[in-house]
Amino acid sequence: MFDYHIHSKFSVDAKMSMDEACERAINLGVKEIVFTDHIDMDWPDDDRHFAIENIEEYILDIERVQRRYKDSLIVKKGMELGYQPHLIDELNLRVKRFPVDFIISSIHVIDGLDPYKQTYYEGKTKKESYERYYEEILHMIQNFDNFDVVGHIDYVKRYSPIPWEKGEHLYGMDILDEIFKLLIEKGKGIEVNTSGYRHVSNTPMPDMEIVKRFHSMGGEIITIGSDAHSVEGVAYLFERALKELKDIGVDKLCLFTNRRPDFVYI
Numbered sequence: 001m002f003d004y005h006i007h008s009k010f011s012v013d014a015k016m017s018m019d020e021a022c023e024r025a026i027n028l029g030v031k032e033i034v035f036t037d038h039i040d041m042d043w044p045d046d047d048r049h050f051a052i053e054n055i056e057e058y059i060l061d062i063e064r065v066q067r068r069y070k071d072s073l074i075v076k077k078g079m080e081l082g083y084q085p086h087l088i089d090e091l092n093l094r095v096k097r098f099p100v101d102f103i104i105s106s107i108h109v110i111d112g113l114d115p116y117k118q119t120y121y122e123g124k125t126k127k128e129s130y131e132r133y134y135e136e137i138l139h140m141i142q143n144f145d146n147f148d149v150v151g152h153i154d155y156v157k158r159y160s161p162i163p164w165e166k167g168e169h170l171y172g173m174d175i176l177d178e179i180f181k182l183l184i185e186k187g188k189g190i191e192v193n194t195s196g197y198r199h200v201s202n203t204p205m206p207d208m209e210i211v212k213r214f215h216s217m218g219g220e221i222i223t224i225g226s227d228a229h230s231v232e233g234v235a236y237l238f239e240r241a242l243k244e245l246k247d248i249g250v251d252k253l254c255l256f257t258n259r260r261p262d263f264v265y266i
């Protein structure tokens with residue numbers, strides 16, 4: 001098992017130290033983890049400002065646990081970027097200044113609104129709330145290159161005030177097709193974020209049907225991550241996700257070192 005999405009307490013919304021995350025991973029038999037703390041800038045609300053305050057210290061702490069656990073766990077350096085169109089130059093600067101193994105680019109703020117909050121959904125149908133989010137992901141892939149996978153693609157399903165309905169993963173599929181085509185062309189991929197299983201839809205993010213679509217179009221770069229913010233979250237429901245991935249025909253996962261992909265059969 002390989003957990004490619006973990007937040008330590010360098011992200012303000014997370015509670016565990018890097019040591020606690022590593023020890024939990026070792027106890028669960030996880031072979032490799034990547035810390036992907038938040039590089040988010042310009043949040044609309046102070047109460048949801050999660051970004052790492054000191055990236056130097058963050059990198060040094062990863063290097064410390066790499067040494068401490070080197071006999072039992074591979075620990076890699078990562079980041080979860082919070083993409084917004086006006087931040088492209090800033091994000092590129094940070095990526096250049098702090099080289100890591102793996103980068104997730106996620107959209108946490110769109111049109112100045114945080115989809116965690118209700119204001120994003122006001123004046124939009126459920127379908128429109130997906131489509132606007134997917135359009136922004138497409139814009140990101142067209143204009144920004146410094147990432148390896150897109151984070152939690154169907155994120156808006158999680159916080160929509162309109163109750164979840166079976167089949168809503170089909171909303172915006174035409175835009176998803178464009179997203180996947182471009183991702184594949186650019187040699188990038190998607191993550192399967194198992195924190196999604198906590199949602200009423202009982203699917204990862206994105207829905208396994210969306211992963212299936214990416215795979216059927218020729219998408220090979222698929223990582224798996226728990227998005228753990230606490231010890232209990234590490235490698236959350238990974239066995240189930242691996243089984244479901246095999247069921248849809250995915251037989252390998254992608255690992256990264258110095259931003260270069262490598263594959264491992266599951």
Ligand SMILES: [Zn+2]
Nearest residue numbers: 080106151152
């Ligand atoms: Zn995220």
Ligand SMILES: [Zn+2]
Nearest residue numbers: 005007080227
């Ligand atoms: Zn995250």
